[in-house]
Amino acid sequence: MSLNSIFQYFIPKDKKFFPLFEQDSANLIKLGEKLVEAVNTEDLARRKELFKDISDLEHTGDEITHQIHLELSKNFITPFDREDIHRLASAIDDIADYIHGSASRMDLYNLTIITPPIKELSNLILQACQDLHKAIHELRNLKNIRLIADSCVRINSIENQADYVFDKAVGDLFDNEKDAVNLIKYKEVLSALETATDMCEDAANVLESILVKNA
Structure with missing residues (x-):
């Protein structure tokens, strides 16, 4: 047993950070589901209603x-590195922001025609959010390190798929879209969706850092 494992044994079981992270990642799944439905x-x-739901979930x-962040400022003892808590919370917040940003752009730009790449990127975002939630749920006791690591690998793979979908979609836009305004609109939406997978x-990466430090 490592020294770190012995130290962790004497730390009181966390009743604040893990539930909050699980709530936060579960909220991401709801955001992803609303986006896919929209x-x-x-x-x-109905799409406009769903965009409103996404805005509410982002809040x-x-x-x-x-x-x-409030709990971080109040508690001296934390279940894992304080910097990693801050980084993970910020990363989850960024995912929600870009899902919301994608929906907002579709709404504000009046995109009535939703293209296959937009649908595909939305599905990839939802998959990444589901894997992230699974990994965060396993953080409580770190007994299933393999499950966390596997989820992280899948998220990295999803991000690579999203890069390909984005690059191909933008290439097709430049080849086939003759209306410059429409080109800009769709490129902005695609970019926000792809960035959401980057945030995932x-x-x-933060979860992998936590695994390394607590192995």
Whole structure:
């Protein structure tokens, strides 16, 4: 047993940070599900309702992130490195921001036609959020390190897929879209969606850092 493991044994079981992180990552799944539903519905009124739901969920995420930072300022003993707590909370918040930003752009730019790459990127975001939630759920006791590591690998793979989808979609836009305004609109939406997967990878990198420090 490592010295770090012995030290962890004597630390009281955390009752604040882990539940907050689990709430935060569960909220990401809700955001991803709303996004996928929004880009797959042909009902424009329903889509607008879903965009509003996404905005509300993003605010919920902001509140949870604020609570995590508040607990960090109040507690001397934390379940893992303070910097990693801050980095993980910020990464989750960034994912929510870019999901919300993607939805906001679609709404503000009046994108009535949702293209296959937008749908594909939305699905990849949801998959990454689901894997992130699984990994964060396992942080409580670090007994299933392999499950956390596997989730992180899948998130990295999803981000690589998203890069490919984004690059191909932008290439197709430049080749086929003759309306400059439409080109800019779709490129902005695609960029926000792809960046959301980048933020998922950032969160996975933080989780991997936590695994290394607590192995």
